[in-house]
Amino acid sequence: MINVNVFSEEKAWSKRLKNKRLFFKKICKAFPKKYQFLNKKVSFSLLLSNNKNIKKLNRTFRNKNKSTDILSFPYDKKIKISKNTYLGDIIISYNYLDKPETQDLKLFKEKVVKIFVHGFLHLLGFDHKKNNDYSKMLREENLLYKLVKKKIK
Numbered sequence: 001m002i003n004v005n006v007f008s009e010e011k012a013w014s015k016r017l018k019n020k021r022l023f024f025k026k027i028c029k030a031f032p033k034k035y036q037f038l039n040k041k042v043s044f045s046l047l048l049s050n051n052k053n054i055k056k057l058n059r060t061f062r063n064k065n066k067s068t069d070i071l072s073f074p075y076d077k078k079i080k081i082s083k084n085t086y087l088g089d090i091i092i093s094y095n096y097l098d099k100p101e102t103q104d105l106k107l108f109k110e111k112v113v114k115i116f117v118h119g120f121l122h123l124l125g126f127d128h129k130k131n132n133d134y135s136k137m138l139r140e141e142n143l144l145y146k147l148v149k150k151k152i153k
Contacts, residue, residue: 002028002036003043010050010094016108020048027113030151031144035124037081044075044087044123046116051095069096070115072122079125090119113152117144 006021008014017023024046028036049057051067058064058071075088097111118141126141128134 001038001041002031003041004028005043005045006048007045008048009053010048012050012094012098013048016094016098016105017112023109023112024116026152027116027148030148032147035120035144037085040081041084042081042087043085044120045089047089047091049091049093051093054091054093057091067093067096069093070119072119074123074125077125079123087123090116090123092116092119109152110149113148114141114145117141117148120144 004021004024006024008020013020054071055065055067058066058068061071061073069092071091073089073091075086079085079087092112092115097108097115121137121141121144126133126137128137
């Protein structure tokens with residue numbers, strides 16, 4: 001079972017997602033069985049942030065002085081899912097996903113699901129530094145996104 005600890009430091013998230021914790025819990029429940037980790041306690045933290053704060057984190061931890069849509073910090077490079085596993089942390093910028101500001105709620109939520117899936121895969125060790133790795137990650141990301149999108153309204 002996956003437990004997502006959701007934190008928010010950007011008030012604008014509440015305008016678009018009334019119950020943030022439940023929204024992300026639904027996404028995780030829509031994952032295929034291999035990513036639900038049944039009979040195990042798997043957790044990670046999700047920080048719903050903004051461009052200003054994600055830029056600081058990006059500069060501090062990745063030496064890139066710019067904002068980005070998402071940052072993922074796996075707890076361990078070699079993921080071994082045991083009875084009780086902490087995967088790491090994901091940070092998502094509201095400002096990146098809320099463009100254009102006139103987009104409807106459905107599109108906003110789809111973008112959140114897509115980027116959340118991307119970050120989750122990073123916590124599981126997927127990467128896109130090399131072309132081969134990029135292809136694997138993109139395939140898995142698209143598969144997961146399609147499965148989740150069907151179940152999340």
